[in-house]
Amino acid sequence: MNGSARRSGMGLVLALLVASSIGLTGCWDRQEVNDLALVMGAGLDLSEDNKLELSVQIFVAKQAGDQQGSAGGGSGMSSGTAKEQTTVYTATGDTIADAATKLQELLPRKVFWGHGEVFVFGEQLAKHGITDQTDFLMRHPGPRLGAFVFVSKGKAKDVMARPSQLERNISEGLREMAKSQTGLRVNVKELMQMLKSDAGAEALPLVSINKRNPESNQSPFISGTAVLKDGKMVGQIDEYTTRGIMWLRNSVKESVITFKPAGSNGFVSAHLNRSKVRLIPSIRGDEWSIRVQISSEANLIQNESGLDPLEPRQANRIQEGLNDEVSDRIESALAEAQRKMDADIFGFSDTFRRSYPKQWERVKKNWSEKFPQVRVDVSSDVRLKRPGFSGK
Amino acid sequence: MPMIEKGKISSLQLGLAMYLMIGATSTLIVPAISAKQAKQDMWISPIWGALWGILCIFLAWKLERLYPRSTFVEYSERIVGKVAGKAISFVFLFFLLLVIGSIIREYEEFIILAFLPNTPMAVVVAGIVMASSFAVRSGLEVLVRFAVLFAPLFGLLLAFIFLFLLPDLDWQNVRPVLGYGVMPSIKGAIEPIAWFIEFFAIAFLLPCLRNRKSGLRAGLGAVLAMLATMVLAHLTCLLLFGDLTADLMFPVFSASRFISIADFFSHVESIVATLWLLGGFVQISMWQYALTIGTAQWLKLTDYRPIVFPLGFLVIAFAKWVAPNFQDMLAFFLTTGPVFSLLCLVLIPAALLFIALIRKSFGSGN
Numbered sequence: 001m002n003g004s005a006r007r008s009g010m011g012l013v014l015a016l017l018v019a020s021s022i023g024l025t026g027c028w029d030r031q032e033v034n035d036l037a038l039v040m041g042a043g044l045d046l047s048e049d050n051k052l053e054l055s056v057q058i059f060v061a062k063q064a065g066d067q068q069g070s071a072g073g074g075s076g077m078s079s080g081t082a083k084e085q086t087t088v089y090t091a092t093g094d095t096i097a098d099a100a101t102k103l104q105e106l107l108p109r110k111v112f113w114g115h116g117e118v119f120v121f122g123e124q125l126a127k128h129g130i131t132d133q134t135d136f137l138m139r140h141p142g143p144r145l146g147a148f149v150f151v152s153k154g155k156a157k158d159v160m161a162r163p164s165q166l167e168r169n170i171s172e173g174l175r176e177m178a179k180s181q182t183g184l185r186v187n188v189k190e191l192m193q194m195l196k197s198d199a200g201a202e203a204l205p206l207v208s209i210n211k212r213n214p215e216s217n218q219s220p221f222i223s224g225t226a227v228l229k230d231g232k233m234v235g236q237i238d239e240y241t242t243r244g245i246m247w248l249r250n251s252v253k254e255s256v257i258t259f260k261p262a263g264s265n266g267f268v269s270a271h272l273n274r275s276k277v278r279l280i281p282s283i284r285g286d287e288w289s290i291r292v293q294i295s296s297e298a299n300l301i302q303n304e305s306g307l308d309p310l311e312p313r314q315a316n317r318i319q320e321g322l323n324d325e326v327s328d329r330i331e332s333a334l335a336e337a338q339r340k341m342d343a344d345i346f347g348f349s350d351t352f353r354r355s356y357p358k359q360w361e362r363v364k365k366n367w368s369e370k371f372p373q374v375r376v377d378v379s380s381d382v383r384l385k386r387p388g389f390s391g392k
Numbered sequence: 393m394p395m396i397e398k399g400k401i402s403s404l405q406l407g408l409a410m411y412l413m414i415g416a417t418s419t420l421i422v423p424a425i426s427a428k429q430a431k432q433d434m435w436i437s438p439i440w441g442a443l444w445g446i447l448c449i450f451l452a453w454k455l456e457r458l459y460p461r462s463t464f465v466e467y468s469e470r471i472v473g474k475v476a477g478k479a480i481s482f483v484f485l486f487f488l489l490l491v492i493g494s495i496i497r498e499y500e501e502f503i504i505l506a507f508l509p510n511t512p513m514a515v516v517v518a519g520i521v522m523a524s525s526f527a528v529r530s531g532l533e534v535l536v537r538f539a540v541l542f543a544p545l546f547g548l549l550l551a552f553i554f555l556f557l558l559p560d561l562d563w564q565n566v567r568p569v570l571g572y573g574v575m576p577s578i579k580g581a582i583e584p585i586a587w588f589i590e591f592f593a594i595a596f597l598l599p600c601l602r603n604r605k606s607g608l609r610a611g612l613g614a615v616l617a618m619l620a621t622m623v624l625a626h627l628t629c630l631l632l633f634g635d636l637t638a639d640l641m642f643p644v645f646s647a648s649r650f651i652s653i654a655d656f657f658s659h660v661e662s663i664v665a666t667l668w669l670l671g672g673f674v675q676i677s678m679w680q681y682a683l684t685i686g687t688a689q690w691l692k693l694t695d696y697r698p699i700v701f702p703l704g705f706l707v708i709a710f711a712k713w714v715a716p717n718f719q720d721m722l723a724f725f726l727t728t729g730p731v732f733s734l735l736c737l738v739l740i741p742a743a744l745l746f747i748a749l750i751r752k753s754f755g756s757g758n
Contacts, residue, residue: 016522020519020522028508028510028511028512028515029507029508029509029510029511114659138639138640141505141506141509144649144650145646145649145650146649146650146652146658189632189633189636189650192636192639193633193634193635193636196635196636196639197635350564353568354564354567354568354571355567355568357568357571357572358571
């Protein structure tokens with residue numbers, strides 16, 4: 001009696017296990033890799049009739065497979081195929097989501113955003129405003145907050161269509177360039193934070209196509225900074241001044257600075273690393289000021305100035321020149337962004353809010369009037385550490 | 393009346409079970425809601441919540457001291473009489489149903505939003521309730537072993553999210569600490585408080601403790617562990633997202649999606665969600681256990697096993713009934729939820745304790 005009851009109990013458990021295998025396969029959300037169109041990056045433009053034009057770069061897995069298959073006997077296949085593993089599709093719609101739906105109609109596979117590492121806003125769209133578009137990037141479960149964001153000179157579509165000579169595709173190329181921090185490096189999360197902050201200004205890396213190279217490898221690169229106010233692009237800053245912005249945003253990883261020390265007519269180049277920047281705000285009465293404290297270490301990599309870096313007094317002159325040069329760069333960034341554009345892309349507003357919350361509450365509404373009046377004192381402490389391999 | 397639950401648990405098992413019973417959901421939505429009110433002081437809000445947790449542990453412990461080896465359902469009858477006691481217990485059991493419904497719903501919304509958008513809700517809910525029902529049927533001793541297995545994993549998971557994100561964290565985001573006074577952090581504590589007062593659920597586990605003296609210590613240990621977990625989760629969100637935390641639905645999950653180390657260690661959210669669900673499984677099972685044992689005692693049954701599956705079905709239904717959609721679920725967490733919790737988990741027990749103390753001091757209690 002007892003045994004049969006136990007046996008029927010086991011039977012019930014078995015039946016439940018079998019039944020659960022039907023429910024647990026996840027049939028509703030099954031996604032096979034060979035049914036997905038992996039978006040590597042996307043370009044967003046404003047079309048001529050003021051609609052949104054979405055150009056996505058899609059990874060072509062098929063070609064990668066073919067290439068392997070034909071490796072033995074292919075003759076004409078060998079050139080180029082390794083680089084051309086992506087293709088660009090374009091669709092137009094009222095919003096990104098709408099354009100993505102139209103895009104889906106063009107594709108035999110399901111659009112998959114999870115690998116989208118790069119989003120490029122075209123210049124026209126950036127001038128028109130990007131705030132509305134960023135909503136998709138945060139709301140849709142696919143795109144990642146860690147994806148990098150750029151603004152392109154000209155159309156983003158043209159950027160996405162370019163090949164990358166060294167990387168698998170241009171999305172990967174742009175991502176690597178952002179990570180190496182030769183220019184600004186901004187991801188979706190940071191863009192959203194800038195848009196939400198009281199500063200009212202955003203800075204994004206500006207991408208343009210390198211026309212100096214021969215036709216075959218005119219690939220896009222980061223050529224400066226796009227300055228936006230409340231999500232609308234108001235101006236751009238060149239590569240030289242961008243370095244100053246990066247100093248102020250404490251995002252300089254390493255850099256090479258070339259300058260003429262005072263009293264000599266040759267150039268000196270130094271490689272800077274371990275750079276750190278501190279912004280120290282202070283409010284005295286009505287006068288708001290920020291002290292920018294820079295510390296960095298420099299190693300010489302070229303010296304045509306005739307100064308002897310092994311001789312302490314002359315080494316000091318090189319070091320002074322270094323500090324002047326860094327200060328100059330920061331000065332030029334301030335002249336552009338603070339005095340000309342009145343765009344707080346350095347995060348001064350956050351600096352003040354964190355140290356003076358009460359005073360900040362009173363000023364934050366009129367920040368765009370206060371910001372140009374903020375006095376900035378730069379104190380640069382770059383130390384010349386090593387003269388390099390040459391003892392001359 | 394003999395106890396229905398024959399199992400005995402140790403204080404460590406009790407502590408870890410309580411930790412997961414309350415803690416597993418505390419890192420899903422709570423940081424976003426705290427951030428809305430408390431902004432950069434959001435990490436302070438759980439500290440206010442923990443004070444309430446300590447209060448609730450104390451209430452449950454004191455009541456069990458007065459009425460040894462009995463749960464809330466049993467001593468409420470002995471304190472205020474049979475009819476009133478039954479009525480209070482009924483409200484409490486109904487409240488438990490609602491709590492389980494909302495916990496399961498929260499998980500379900502998270503899973504469907506993040507991973508299985510096309511899967512019917514009933515499948516996701518029934519899947520976990522079936523597993524937890526089997527666990528409940530196996531008895532408390534089995535349940536707490538799950539907790540001992542998964543609680544350290546859950547704690548480590550959050551610690552690892554924090555560690556892997558270290559390069560991206562900006563410590564400046566915590567400033568100004570209390571720059572706008574303590575009020576924002578107290579306002580932001582509504583949700584942490586609503587979670588911490590659930591520690592009163594320890595009332596259903598204390599009677600099974602092998603060494604009754606260690607109950608208070610285990611409970612307080614669980615509150616502290618949960619406090620550490622919540623502060624860590626809040627800090628992770630704050631340091632990574634800053635003010636943006638308030639705009640995210642599941643900020644800790646978004647943070648885990650942000651992990652990317654050396655280009656190859658990234659896209660780890662599936663692992664994160666799996667570990668999360670293991671904690672969630674224990675959480676749901678523990679609450680379902682409290683509901684089942686309470687109902688069995690309320691009906692004066694000699695065994696609780698036969699009603700596990702019927703109650704499981706009811707739980708599935710409640711997961712659906714608790715809110716028609718996501719935004720109503722959020723509204724429930726901010727309005728009805730905390731008020732109902734406060735009534736059932738703090739006010740009623742406090743009143744019971746008050747009456748019990750009076751009756752004991754006049755010697756009319758047995």
